[in-house]
Amino acid sequence: MTEMPHAMSQATHRKFWSPALASWAARDLMRQPAFTLVLFVALAAVTALAALVLLLQQTLATASTRLLEQAPHVVVRRVGAGGWLPLDAKAARTRAVSVVGVLRPRARMWGVVSGPQGAVTLMAVDGRDDINLPSGCSLPQPGQALAGPGVSGDERPDHISLNGSVSRELTVIGRLPRSAGSVVHDLVVAHAEDVRALLGLGPGQASDLALDVFHPDEAGALLPELAAALDWPVQITTRQEQLGRHLAHISRATGMACLGIGPLLLAILSVVVAVGIWGRRNWETGVLRAVGWTGADMLRLHLYRGLLVGLPAMAIGTLTAHLLLFWPGMTWVPQLLFGWSGPPPGFYLSSTGSAGAWLLSMVMVGVPFMAAVFWTGWRAAGADPGDILEGGR
């Protein structure tokens, strides 16, 4: 033991990386497997939590933005003193199209009704122009419905009863795909006749009017003209406004979750500090210094030990966070953050833009950790071996 470190110090003092010293550091870690394992798990957990905190809000915001980019540019709702009112579909379309810059006005029939296991979103597809359902789904006829993966019948699986203004039992002719769960999870698509009856809409009435505009960025400029063209008081919402509301709700939900992670981080850090104090070995430092290790060798030994544990732990932590968030059909986020009491939707989130969060989480954990390792190594490098050995007696 006395010759090897001395020889190493002679051979490696010019280069930072020394395979022999790295192996020595690895063997040093293996002598304390419990301490090494706790440090590894704690670092991986802290990195995973930091990555989740950074990725969660950004990923959900990206998902919302991507989804709402497919939504109509502007939605017009008729409102009265009591709130939202049905509008006359034909009159609304005619008035809206008279405004220069308005494209493709289409009256939508949709609302929320009670399903077998809670509220469901009900949508009509027949009354609208050029509807073309993906996945080869056929349009439902009167008495039929397409049901989302989260809507199930109470007694017969191919029938669902819905309760709105009236009660209707519809035959499920197809299931909406699970991979589109973040849109269609609790959706029932039905024929306009059934939707109208369930929502209590009169003949020719619609829930609202969706339309596109020639320049989406300038949709706000059209709103006064659009409001003036219609005969009733209306509430007009642009896609940007809707996205802003959606992002605000997401920020609130993820912010609360991140606050909850704080105590967990503190607990992990406390464990690491406690284990570190318990495993401190000043006496060995004194011995190594006494047999000829230089201060630089001591510093490098500490840095190697930190890197050998820290790099793989941070990699595993980042990988864990990535898998937790982007695993196909992931359900823990809607379950924990968005208050689903029934089966939550499976999210298929896009990992676009996640690389920055990976790097940032590794920096946030890695820099303080390596700074602590460096500080410990620096103290070991500058310590007097005689004092340490005297103190260790």
Added chain:
Amino acid sequence: MEKSMRRARLLVWIAVMLPLVTIMTLTADRYLRAGRQDRAALRWMAALDFPSPAFWPAGTFQRHPQFLPPAVDVRMSPLFDWDRDGRLVHPSPR
């Protein structure tokens, strides 16, 4: 001694290779899946002119902020048709 040094060298090799393999895996996964995983959801959103994504359950004010009366801020109020769970009592146009 020799055996423990062999294990130590293996540990060093794993500590160097594991981050590299992880970074390559994450990069490959991003390259292969980013922008593709949510295609089905995007297609259905566009096809149905859907009002809002199903992040929150149907009937909650987060899912349908448009249900709120226009003069009211986005918050729950017992005076405006919301039950204790944040769901609308009469969620359809009347």
